[in-house]
Amino acid sequence: MIRDLFSKKKKYAKIPSEGAKQEVPEGLMAKCPECKAICYIKELRKNDMVCEQCGYHHRLTAGERLHCTIDEESFEEFNAGMIAMDPLNFPEYKEKSAVDREKTGLSEAIVTGYAKIDDQPVVIGVMDARFRMGSMGSVVGEKIVRAVEKAIEKRVPLILFAASGGARMQEGVVSLMQMAKTSTALRRLHEEKLLFISVMTHPTTGGVSASFASLGDINLAEPGALIGFAGRRIIEQTIRQKLPDDFQTAEFLMEHGQLDQVVHRHDMRQTLSAVIAIHTPQGKEA
Known part of the structure; x- marks a missing residue:
C-alpha cells in the first residue's frame, strides 16, 4: 500500500496557454466595492447603478443622473461650450483637460440646463466626477452662477447635484474664489x-462641500455618500482623536443635523417632485 502511494505519478496544475484564455470584455461586468458581488453592467444600469445585493450606490455620469431624475426629453442645456483657461500656466493642465473632454464628451465638470420633473420646471446642474474628479474651477463656478441667474429669471427652483473632490488645484486661488462666488449668487x-x-452624492468634499453644496434650503444626500471638507487622516492628526467609522458619511451627517434627508436613488425623483410641489403655489409654476 505504501509502495503504491509512492509509485503514483504526480499531477501538476496546468497553466492554460495564452490562446486558451478567454478575457472578459471591458465594460461588461462590474464588482461592487461594498459587497464584492459581480454583476453585468447592463443589469446594473437598469437598476440606476444601485447594487441589487447590498444597495451600494455606484457613481453616475451626468447623463445617467439626468436620465433617472428628470422628465424624458425635457432637458435643454445652456452654456455647454464653456472651457476652462489656464490662468497659472499649470504644467499639462490643458492637455489633461482635453483628454477629459474627449473621454467624457463634456466640456467641463458640470452640466447645467432647463428641465422638468413631473412636468414642474426647474433649472438643474449635475456634476460629473469623471472630469478632473469633479473639481470646481472657474468654469464650474461660473456655470453655477449662471444657473442661479437663469432660475431667478424664470422664477423656478434650482437643483444642484454635487459630486466633487473640491477646488481645482490647477487654478489655484481662482478656484478658491468660486466658493465665495457661488455662495453670493445663492444668497x-x-x-x-x-x-x-442641494443633493450631495459620493463624493462631495473640499471647497464644494464648504460652499454651495451645503447651502440648500433643502439638503439631501444619497446613502453612503462621502461628505466632508478635510480628509479623515488630517482631522485625526489635528484633533488627536480616533474618529467614528461612519464619520463623514451621509448617515452620520443626517444624525448630527447637517442634512434634511438621506434619499435612496430610486426615490430621489419622487422626493424632488414632492418638495418642488410643496414650495410652488398650487403645485404650478410661479
Missing part, C-alpha cells in the same frame, strides 16, 4: 425667495 436666489435643493 441672491434666497433673497428672491426661490427654492434651492
Whole structure:
C-alpha cells in the first residue's frame, strides 16, 4: 500500500496557454466595492447603478443622473461650450483637460440646463466626477452662477447635484474664489425667495462641500455618500482623536443635523417632485 502511494505519478496544475484564455470584455461586468458581488453592467444600469445585493450606490455620469431624475426629453442645456483657461500656466493642465473632454464628451465638470420633473420646471446642474474628479474651477463656478441667474429669471427652483473632490488645484486661488462666488449668487436666489435643493452624492468634499453644496434650503444626500471638507487622516492628526467609522458619511451627517434627508436613488425623483410641489403655489409654476 505504501509502495503504491509512492509509485503514483504526480499531477501538476496546468497553466492554460495564452490562446486558451478567454478575457472578459471591458465594460461588461462590474464588482461592487461594498459587497464584492459581480454583476453585468447592463443589469446594473437598469437598476440606476444601485447594487441589487447590498444597495451600494455606484457613481453616475451626468447623463445617467439626468436620465433617472428628470422628465424624458425635457432637458435643454445652456452654456455647454464653456472651457476652462489656464490662468497659472499649470504644467499639462490643458492637455489633461482635453483628454477629459474627449473621454467624457463634456466640456467641463458640470452640466447645467432647463428641465422638468413631473412636468414642474426647474433649472438643474449635475456634476460629473469623471472630469478632473469633479473639481470646481472657474468654469464650474461660473456655470453655477449662471444657473442661479437663469432660475431667478424664470422664477423656478434650482437643483444642484454635487459630486466633487473640491477646488481645482490647477487654478489655484481662482478656484478658491468660486466658493465665495457661488455662495453670493445663492444668497441672491434666497433673497428672491426661490427654492434651492442641494443633493450631495459620493463624493462631495473640499471647497464644494464648504460652499454651495451645503447651502440648500433643502439638503439631501444619497446613502453612503462621502461628505466632508478635510480628509479623515488630517482631522485625526489635528484633533488627536480616533474618529467614528461612519464619520463623514451621509448617515452620520443626517444624525448630527447637517442634512434634511438621506434619499435612496430610486426615490430621489419622487422626493424632488414632492418638495418642488410643496414650495410652488398650487403645485404650478410661479
